[in-house]
Amino acid sequence: MASKETPMRTIAVVTALCLVCSIIVSGAAIGLRDAQNANKALDKQTNLLSVAGKLEANANVGEIYAKFVEAKFVDLSTGEYVDLNSDEYADLNAATFDQLKNVKDLTKSMDLTGKDIAGIKRRSNVADVYLVKDAQGNVESYVLPVYGRGLWSTMYAFIAIDKDGKTVIRIQYYDQGETPGLGGEILNPRWTVKWEGKQLFDANGDVAIRIVKGGGQAKTPSGIDALSGATLTSQGVENTFQFWIGDNGFGPFLKKLQNGGLNNG
Numbered sequence: 001m002a003s004k005e006t007p008m009r010t011i012a013v014v015t016a017l018c019l020v021c022s023i024i025v026s027g028a029a030i031g032l033r034d035a036q037n038a039n040k041a042l043d044k045q046t047n048l049l050s051v052a053g054k055l056e057a058n059a060n061v062g063e064i065y066a067k068f069v070e071a072k073f074v075d076l077s078t079g080e081y082v083d084l085n086s087d088e089y090a091d092l093n094a095a096t097f098d099q100l101k102n103v104k105d106l107t108k109s110m111d112l113t114g115k116d117i118a119g120i121k122r123r124s125n126v127a128d129v130y131l132v133k134d135a136q137g138n139v140e141s142y143v144l145p146v147y148g149r150g151l152w153s154t155m156y157a158f159i160a161i162d163k164d165g166k167t168v169i170r171i172q173y174y175d176q177g178e179t180p181g182l183g184g185e186i187l188n189p190r191w192t193v194k195w196e197g198k199q200l201f202d203a204n205g206d207v208a209i210r211i212v213k214g215g216g217q218a219k220t221p222s223g224i225d226a227l228s229g230a231t232l233t234s235q236g237v238e239n240t241f242q243f244w245i246g247d248n249g250f251g252p253f254l255k256k257l258q259n260g261g262l263n264n265g
Contacts, residue, residue, distance in 0.1 A: 041095060043174075045069075051158040051172040052132040052143055069143075070131040073097070077110075079252030081262065082126055092126070099124040099145070110248075118243035119149030119236070129253070132160070141169055142257070144250050148240030151232040153177030155186065155240065161200070165257030168198045183233030194224050200245050200254070207245045211238040 045065040049055040054068045071094030073082045082089045102108045102124035109122045130143040141163055147156040155176040160169040173186045185191055199221045202208040208222035211234045226234040243249050256262045 047158055047172060047174045048130055048143055051160045051170050052130070052141060053160070053170060054132065068133050070133065072129055072131060073126045074129050074250070074253045076123070076125060076127055076249065076252070079250075079254075079256045079262075089126070094128060097128050099127060102126070112248070115248055116243075117239045118147070119239065120147065120154070120243075123248070127250070129250075139163055144244070146240055146244040146249070148236055148243060150176065150178050150186075150236035151183050151230070152179065155233075155236060157186075157240070159195075159241075161254070163257070165254040166200055168195045168200065171195045178233050179230065183227060183230040185227050185230065186233065186237060191225070191227065198222055198224060200241075205255070207242050207251070209238065209241045209245065211235070 042061060045061050046055065048069060049061065049064055052069065054064055055061075056064060073084070073089065073092050073094075074080065075082050082092070084090070084092055103120075103122045108126075109124050111122055112120065128145060131139050132141045132143060134140050142161050142165075143158050144161065145156070145158055147154055149155070153176050155173055155178065157171055157173040159171045161167065162169055171192050173192075176184065176186060178184045178186065199208060202222065210220075210223050211226050212223055213226050214223075245251060245254065253262075
């Protein structure tokens, strides 16, 4: 008996199989989207509470976050909180905001040509900031999101700053792809603890953070020890802070904090 297989029949079967598989994959992606977004939000809240010193073992992360953290948005060019009731910012939502998505919109971001020390090319016109409060509702610190290029990757971190707008309380990198055991040591608590109490600015108000060999000595209030064997990652960390604490990042916001020019509500 002659075979009924033909090239067209084979193509039709393969096409049908691909179509069925694509429908299944798309359906699964859509069905899991809410769970993925919830996990992403939970991870962000966990990292925020950790750097803010509010993370408690076996506690409900969402409840602690709602109790102690208030999210706001800052216009990076002015350092002022944005008015979420205005038409310009009506679409901002702390739960879904993503600076990197804003960067892709040329109307919502700024080109950094000539001042891109962090290696990020563009930055969002607005950024999320987090007010950390005590049990009485008084602001005790601020958490700022920062990011910049290292040797192999873009490194993302939260930095907790005292309410004086000058002093580092804690730093936590939560996403990076640097070399394990070398640049990857930015995750090591034995290194991140060296940031505690460091001063962001010098007496002239200029960004003073430096990542240098021996920089963590007591006589250098703005110096942090460089990572051994990871010169380029260490330089990337310094560049990240030079940018984000400077005039093109959170600098105007921090200066207003220092001068009492912001009403936290």
